[in-house]
Amino acid sequence: MSKKFWKNKQILITGIDGFVGSNLAKRLTGLGANVSGIIQKKKNSLLYFESIHKKCKLFKGEITNKSFIQNIINKNNFEIVFHLAAQVEVGVANKSPYKTWESNIRGTYTLLDSFNKNKKIKSIIVASSDKSYGSYPKQDLPYKENYSSRAIFPYDVSKACADMITKTYSSSLFNLPIITTRFANIYGPGQLHFSALIPDLVRSIIKNIPFIPRGDGKDIRDYVYIEDIIDLYLLLSSKLYKNKNLKGEIFNAGTNQPLTIKQIVKKIYNFKRKKKELDIILKKMKNKKTTGEIKYQFMDFSKLYKYFKWKPKFSFDETIQEVYDWYFNYLSNNK
Ligand SMILES: NC(=O)c1ccc[n+]([C@@H]2O[C@H](COP(=O)([O-])OP(=O)(O)OC[C@H]3O[C@@H](n4cnc5c(N)ncnc54)[C@H](O)[C@@H]3O)[C@@H](O)[C@H]2O)c1
Numbered sequence: 001m002s003k004k005f006w007k008n009k010q011i012l013i014t015g016i017d018g019f020v021g022s023n024l025a026k027r028l029t030g031l032g033a034n035v036s037g038i039i040q041k042k043k044n045s046l047l048y049f050e051s052i053h054k055k056c057k058l059f060k061g062e063i064t065n066k067s068f069i070q071n072i073i074n075k076n077n078f079e080i081v082f083h084l085a086a087q088v089e090v091g092v093a094n095k096s097p098y099k100t101w102e103s104n105i106r107g108t109y110t111l112l113d114s115f116n117k118n119k120k121i122k123s124i125i126v127a128s129s130d131k132s133y134g135s136y137p138k139q140d141l142p143y144k145e146n147y148s149s150r151a152i153f154p155y156d157v158s159k160a161c162a163d164m165i166t167k168t169y170s171s172s173l174f175n176l177p178i179i180t181t182r183f184a185n186i187y188g189p190g191q192l193h194f195s196a197l198i199p200d201l202v203r204s205i206i207k208n209i210p211f212i213p214r215g216d217g218k219d220i221r222d223y224v225y226i227e228d229i230i231d232l233y234l235l236l237s238s239k240l241y242k243n244k245n246l247k248g249e250i251f252n253a254g255t256n257q258p259l260t261i262k263q264i265v266k267k268i269y270n271f272k273r274k275k276k277e278l279d280i281i282l283k284k285m286k287n288k289k290t291t292g293e294i295k296y297q298f299m300d301f302s303k304l305y306k307y308f309k310w311k312p313k314f315s316f317d318e319t320i321q322e323v324y325d326w327y328f329n330y331l332s333n334n335k
Helices: 019-030 066-075 090-095 097-115 154-170 197-206 226-242 261-271 275-285 302-308 316-333
Strands: 010-014 034-039 056-060 080-083 123-127 178-183 185-187 223-225 250-253
Touching (some): 010 019, 019 226, 034 066, 080 097, 080 226, 090 154, 097 123, 097 154, 123 154, 154 178, 178 226, 197 261, 223 316, 226 302, 250 302, 261 275
Parallel strands (some): 010 034, 010 080, 034 056, 080 123, 123 178, 178 250, 185 223
């Protein structure tokens, strides 16, 4: 990919202080782009931990506030947008759907409507999720981009609704240049929601605290490494910038290597040779039931490969050491 493409590009990232946003800002500022971002309020984040914020212009406010968003857009010449802001915690969404739907649904139409009729905008990437598809039987997986939504649970519904809104704005009625991404679970440095499986597992080992499983470990998930996802965001955004015909496209990304929750727990605990602790977790998993979560989820990358020859570079096993070391350093500095 041409590094020159990104130099001095005017970029807006919503949710810039989140896990994906911080990593994206780190890469883009490194490539010489002019990065602006929307933050809700100051919080623990890779953005500050690695001083990336010093190279960005930050705007503090709600993604749902139309005049705030419109004002930022009017005063800047954004050509490229990554819409990442969302309430992403499934457990939080199950407890309070209203707040999640405000951020994820209203937030999406507030942002997209603010770009309606904007002459400068060339590329908008909207981060949806594999959760937008909802539950499909295992034999119908991996999900395909043309599957209709069967979302039921609040977070999944928020992403499915946002997808429909995105479809409207990229249609011939509004013609906004938008690509929707539906990625599997992302992991890696900077993910600080400790309700997510990998941060929770790694923290439990580093801090020597018991890991509490949410289910019987038989659910299937697909984990993509953050560096692969950042490569992909840059690829899709630059392709759309150069070719408006890509507007309205949806791209899934996963690894083609689904794992059960139990396999992930085993990989991480075996990596640190914690056999005794692992046995306790496996015992606790027996017959434990979860509700409000999809059972089987995994993706492939066949459409991405067909269009752009993209495939993931990193495997889970190759990245465990790096991920562990990052959390060790982070948790030692944030007691
Ligand atoms: N992390 C994953 O595994 C994964 C997988 C697939 C899709 N996604 C999608 O990628 C995007 C980024 O996810 P992430 O993992 O970085 O999540 P994150 O929670 O780390 O980051 C999201 C950011 O959005 C901000 N935000 C939430 N509500 C807001 C509001 N009302 N106004 C302004 N800002 C608000 C939060 O403060 C946070 O910084 C999300 O849209 C998510 O649905 C993530």
